[in-house]
Amino acid sequence: MDCLIENLALKGTATQSSTYNTFEAQNAIDGLRHGAGQAAYCCITGNQYNPWWRLDLQNNYEISTVIITARSDCCVDQTNGAEIRIGNSLENNGNNNPRCAVTSGFLARRTITYSCGVMEGRYVNVILYGKTNYLSLCEVEVYGTENVALKGTAIQSSTYNTFGALNAIDGRRYGAGEAAYCCITGNQYNPWWRLDLQNNYEISTVIITARSDGSVDQTNGAEIRIGNSLENNGNNNPRCNVTSGFQLGYTISYSCHGMEGRYVNAIMAGRTSHLTLCEVEVYGKRHIKKYFLRLKFSSSVDAVAVRGKILHQLQSALGLIISDFKLSWTQIPKKEKQEHLDGGECTHWF
Structure with missing residues (x-):
């Protein structure tokens, strides 16, 4: 998807099921793969059944890659065979989230990269499931893309009641009450919503959440358009996809394959309707142009x-x-x- 730009783990906090000696959970996200001394800069749990370690990224990310480094002095069995799990649930301390990979092939001091495709989540867990052992991790690095919609501003063609455009980028998919935290336009022809990302991005994925209380027809059938033009309020930009399949409270992900743009629009083209979006998440990377100059x-x-x-x-x-x-x-x-x-x-x- 994207090149390894930023180690997101460095923004997070870590905890583990228990701690052996002074080898605390944060050691695995200190930016140091190796250090002098026995298990220096590593985290190690106690010797227990199902030992686990959890990283809280503090935000929801699309995660493409997890990189793990083993101890350089011994005990690679404390790293091999661990499940990497990613998601948003804290059920069973996060260890029930979907699985990315199972670690294997570690030798002393080895660093191994695991591809997770595109997995969405706030929590990254590593668990030696079904074993009684220590769990040792000398460094865990996490790479992916951030929900860049949270950095933007939003407007819409009109506003029904108090359901303003910014509700769709407040970071909350659901809330108590009728259409809580959703944006809704007035009932009009070609209703639209536009996100300004403030910068040019290569957009890989757009994730949309529908209302949980009703009116999913106000989300189904919307065109997702991405580009840099404000012609026709941005609704003439290239199309990524058309929303479909929404039921109450559904969240659906749409792949946009690196489409470039500053603006992300949703429009009910050719219809008279309200447009309702409870959350719009956008994942991608900054579009950066490189120029080479020869100086003398x-x-x-x-x-x-x-x-x-x-x-x-x-x-x-x-x-x-x-x-x-x-x-x-x-x-x-x-x-x-x-x-x-x-x-x-x-x-x-x-």
């Missing part, structure tokens, strides 16, 4: 030694006319000497 400049000092300062000065100068960019060297500056006609010498760098 004169300097009497060693450009290699001060290349960081040169980059900072150039970034500051360009920042006066360009926003939201970052410069980096792709190679260390190289020196080239040129002789002048008067016999002098000039040092160029490129």
